[in-house]
Amino acid sequence: MKKLGLQPSRIAVALAFVVVALTSPSLRWAVHALGSAATAAAVSGTGTVCGIVAGQRTQGIQCFHSNRTLWVRPSNASFESVAGGDNLFCGLRSGGFSLLCWDTLSGFLPRRLYYSKTVRLTALTVGDDQVCAVEVNAGIARCWRGQRGKSLFPAPEAGWKFRTLTSGSGFTCGILESNSRVLCWGRDPIGALIQSQFGNSSMWSLVAGESHACGISVAGILICQGNNDHGQLDVPFSSAFEFSELALGAKFSCAMRRRNGLAVCWGGETGRFEYDYNVVEGLSFEAIFAGLDFVCGLVTGNLTVTCWGPGWYNRLGLLNNLPLGMIIPGPCLHDPCSRCGPFPNSNALCGGSGNICRSCQVGLPFAVPLPPAFPSPSIPSSPSNDSETVSSKRTLSRLSIGFVIVGSVGVLAGTCTIVYCFWCGVCGLCRKKSDCSEQNPNPEAHLESRVHTGSNIGILRLVSERSYWSGSSSLKHVERTENFPLEELAIATNRFSHENMVGRGSFGIVYKGKLPDGREVAIKRGETGARMKKFQEKETAFGSELALLTRLHHKHLVGLVGYCQEDDERLLVYEYMRNGALHDHLHGKDNVERSSSVMNSWKMRVRVALDAARGIEYLHSYAVPPIIHRDIKSSNILLDTNWTARVSDFGLSLMGPEAGQEYTSSRAVGTVGYIDPEYYVMNVLTTKSDVYGLGVVLLELLTGRRAVFKEEDGMAPIGVVEYAVPAVLAGELRTVLDRRVGQLPPRGTEEARAVELVVNVAVRCVNLEGKDRPTVGEVVAELERALAFIWEDNSHGSLSNSTYSISSE
Template identity: 60%
Template sequence: MTCWGPGWSNNLGSDLPLGMIIPGPCVKTQCSMCGTYPNSDTLCHGSGTICRSCQVELPIALPLSPSESPPSQNLQPSSRPGRPLNRLSLAFVIVGSVGVLVGACTVIYCLWAGVCGRFGKKMNDSAQVQQEVAEASNVDPSAQHPRSVTFKGQSSGSLNCDIVGSCPSKRIDKTEVFSLSELVAATSSFSPENKIGSGSFGEVYFGKLTDGRLVAIKRGKTNMRRKKVQEKESAFGSELAVLSRLNHKHLVGLVGFCQDEDERLLVYDYMSNGSLHDHLHNTEAIGATSKILSSWKSRIKVALDAARGIEYLHNYAVPPIIHRDIKSSNILLDSNWTARVSDFGLSLIGPETDQEYVSSKAVGTLGYIDPEYYVMNVLTTKSDVYGLGVVLLELLTGKRSVFRIEDELAPIGLVEYVGPRVLAGELTTLLDRRAEPPTTNEARAVELVAHTAVRCVNLERKERPNMAEVIADLERAYSLCEESHSIFTNPTFSFLRNE
C-alpha cells in the first residue's frame, strides 16, 4: 500500500508492508471438489485448511458466451442450464420489483381517491343546493329529482352536473327555479299573442309573473327529432351554465329556469325595445319611428354597448367565453335603450384570449359566421369580433347581412358588398338614408366606425383587432358625436331623403 498527502514523501521507503490476509475460515473438514486454497496450512498455522469458493462473483451481470463462461460455472449445481444471478443482480431485481409495485399501488389509489372525491363532492353540493331550493319553496327535498344534463363548451371538454346544482351556490341564490304552471300562467298558456320571437331551438314569449315582474321566456321546442333534442339540451345547458355565473349591464340577465319532463324553459329580464335587427330590418314590428334609426349617435352607442358586453365575455369572465353567434337579432334593447348581448345557446367556455379552440363542428349564422372558423373549425375570440364587424356594417348601411341587389338574382353578403367600397372612399353612397345627414364631427365618427368594421371582418383573424381596440375606436367615435351638438350643417355629406 502506498500513502500520499501532507507529511508523506514519494520515496520507496514510504511503502507500508501488509501481512497476509486469510481469504476464508479455517475448517478441519475435507473440502469439496473445488479444492483447498493455496498455502492454507500456513495461514491456518496447521489447525485446518481453507476451502476454495466455487462461486465467482462479477461486478455487473452481463451475458457471457459459452466460451467466456467462468470455469466455476460448470461446477455450480443447478436445476437448469445458464449462469445463476449474482447478489448484485438479485438486488436490482428486488428493488425494481418493489418500485413497480409501489408505483402501481400509488396510481390505483390516486384514481380511486380522485373519482370518489369528485363523486362525493358532487353529491354533497347537489344535496346542499337541493336543500336551499326546497327551503325557499317549502318543498320536501326528498321530492326533488333533478335530471342530469351535460354542459358543452369547455376548452378541456364538458361540464357535467345537475341542472339545479350546475352553478355555484352564490349564483343559484339569484337564479330562481320556476314550475311549469307558473310560466304557463305568466304567458297565458303560451298564446300566440305573447310570442315575441323565435329561434332554432324554440320560441320566446312575453310573460308577467305573479309578483308583477315582466319577463321574456324562451321555451325549447318539444316533439323534436332525437338529434334536435340533443341540440336543445346542449343549448339549454350551455346558456344556463354561462348566464348563471355572469352579471353585466350589457348582457341579458337570467332570472331563472324550469325543467319539467321534456320541457326546457329559461326566464330572462324583459327587453322592452326589442332587438336591433327589428329596428333595422323590421319596421312593422317596431313602428314607424325608432330612436335607433334617426340618430348616428344612438347607432354608435348601441355598437359600443354590445362591444363592451362581448369584451366582458372575452377578458373578464373566468374562464373566458366565446359567444359564437354575434348578430343583430341577439343584441336587445332595454327600456333605457341600453344594448345587451343575448342568446348564449351556442357559447363555449373556451380558451384564453390568445389561444385557439378546435371545435368538431363550426356553428353560427349565415352572413355573420367567421369564414376562417367555418372553413378550418379553429375558433378564437376573433370570431366574435367578425360577427360584431358585420353588425357595425348593418348599423351604417341599414342593409341585412345577406341581401339582394336590384336586377341581381343571386344574393350577396354585406361584407363583400361594403368592404371594397369603404376602402375605395365610397362610404357616403352606402350610408342608411333613414338617419339624419351627419354633421362634420358625426361624419368623422361614421368614417371611423366604417374603417373599424372593415378591420373586424378581415378574412384573416390575425389582422382583426381585439375587443379592447374596437371599444377604443367606438368610444372615440361616440365622443365625436357628442361634440357635434352645435353643428347643424355639413358641406361634405349631402343625402337625398327617401320619400
C-alpha cells in the same frame, strides 16, 4: 405491370387511415374547373381526360384518349397542375418555372410555351385558343396563343394584379388581388358582360364555362353570371359555403357540396337533371372538372376518375370509370404545409418525394388508401399498353375492394361506438329510462297534469357532467337561481300562445310573460315534438346557456331570472327587454325615413354598437375562463327600457381558450352572413370569430342593410360585407351609408369623424383572417372615441321625446 397483393401491413395502414378519417377533419382541395389549373383536366373536342398520377417519385401525366391510356412526354418530368381547353391541354412543371402544352390531335407532341430560371407561374388556365397564367410574385397575368396559326390573345391592362384566373371561349377572367373583384378581357364580348354582372361582388373563387362563369363570394354565396340560354345560371337554392368545387361546361354548371363531396348539376339541353346520372348518385368526390359536354370527378377513397354526361356517353357508351391510375389530389410540394396540415398519406401519394398540403377552404369526409406501386412511366409505342391498362385496373380493383372491406369494418365499429355513447349519454341525462324511450308527441296536451317536483337534481347533474365548468362554482350558481314550476310559466305566457311569442333563440321559441309578482319576463322554451328530434341537442344548449348565465352579470348582457326543468321540458326565464331586437329596428318594414325610428341617428347607432361591444368585451376579457358567443348578430342584441343594448342568446356559446389561443370545434355553428369564414371552413374557433360577427353588425348599423340581402328582385343575394367594404376601400363611403339617418356632415366635423372611425373599425373586423382583426377591446376603444366626437357636437347628456329617453353614460 407487377401484380400487387393486399399484405397485412397495407391492411393495417388502410385501417389506420379509416380511423384518421373518422376522428379528424380533413380539408378538400380548392376549386377546379374547365380551363383552370388542377391535377386532372378534360380536353374538349377529343374527349380526352388527363391527370397527374400518384405513387411515383416523378409526378408524370397519364391520359385516357381514344379508348386507351398513354403517358405523355417528357417521361422524366414532374408536374404540379394541368388544364384543358379545345383539343389542347397544358401542364405546369413542378416549381412553376416551365410550361408545356400538348395538342391531342397531333400525337401529343410536347411544346414548351414558357421557361424561366427566376420567374415562377401559377393559376394556369386554358381556353379555346388561349393559355394564361399568373406570375407568382408580381401577380401579372401572361397569355400565349394556344395553337399555331391562331391569332394572338390580348393581354389585360398593365398594372392589374391577379389572385387566380379562369378561361372560357374567347375570354379570360381573374380575381384581382386588391379588392377581390372580377376582371375579364379577350376577343369575345361575353367577358365584358360577365365582368359587369359580377360588379362589386368580392369573390373567393371563379370558374368559367364556354360563355358563363360561376364563383363563390367571400360571404360563401354561389353566384353565376353570363349566358343563360340553357339555365346554366339558375343556381339551385343553397346556403352560404354549401358548395366548394365548381365545374362548368358549354350549357351546364356543376358544384360539389362542401360537407359530403356530392355533385349537383343544373342546365343542359334537356333541363337541370341532364347531368345528374345514377352512376354518381351518392358518390363523394375530391374534385370535379368539365369538358364542354361532359363532367368528371376524382373519387374520394380511391382517387380514380369517373366521367358522365351526354357528350361522354355519345363517345364512349357506358364506360364511366376510367382506366387511369390514382390521381394526386393536389401538387406534391417540398415546402412544409400550413396549419391545415398535409393530406392523409400524402408522402406515399407523392412516391416519397414531397407532401400534398390540404387546402384551408373546405372539408374532406374520408381519407384515401395507400396507392399501388405504379411502374415508371413509358411512352406507348404499341398496343401492348392496353394489356398493361387491364392489369392496372385489376390491381386497382383488388386494392379498392380490400380498402372498402377494411373501411366498412372500421366504419361499422365506429358507428356502433358512437350510437352506444350517444344512447348512454342521452339516457344518463334523463331522469327516468322511460324518458329516453317514450317521446310525448304533444306536450301541450297535458300541461295541466304535470306535477312540479321542485327538484333541481337533473340540471345539477347536467352541469356537473360538463368537464369545462370550473370546479363546483357552476353548481352553486345554479342552486341560487330561481327554479320555476312549469305550470307557473304556462300561465304567465297564456299557455305559450302565439300572441305571446316574441322571437326565436338558439334552442327554442321565446315568449313574453308576466309572473304572479308582476315582473315582466322573456321565457325561452326548448322546442318539442318534430322540430326537436334530438333531445340531446336541446339538453346541450339548455345546459350551456344556464351554466353560463348563472355566472355572468353585466349591464350589457341579458340577465337570467331563472329556469324550469320538468320531464322533457327545458325553459329559461330572462329579464324582459321592452324595446326588442336591434335587427327589428334596423330592418323593420315601417322604418322608411329618419323620423320612423329612434335608431335613425348616428348618436344612437354608435352608442348601441358600443354597448354591444362592451358586452362582448366582458365575455372575452373578464369572464374566467373567457367565453366565445359564436352567434353575434343584430337579432341577438336586445334593447331594454332605457335603450341600453344587451347581448343575448348563449345557447351556442363555449368557454374558450385564453386570449390569442385557438379552440378546435367539432363543427362550425352560427348564422349565415355573420359566421366567421375562417371558423366556418377550418373549424378553428377564437375570440376573433365574435369580432367578425360584431363587424357585420357595425356594417348593418352603417348601411341599414341586412347581413345578406338582394339589391333587386332576380339578383343574386349579396352579403353586406361584400357590398360595403369594396366601396369603403374605393373611397366611396357616402354611397353606402344609410340614407334614413340623413346626410353625413362635411368632412372634418366631429360627427363625420365619428362615423369614419366606426367604418374603419368595421372594415378591420371583417378581415378574412382572424389575425388581421382587432380585439374586441380595441373595438371598444375606437367606438368610445367615436361616441366622444358625437357628444362634442351635442353636449347635452340626454335625448328625449314623447316615447323614449336615453341617459348619457
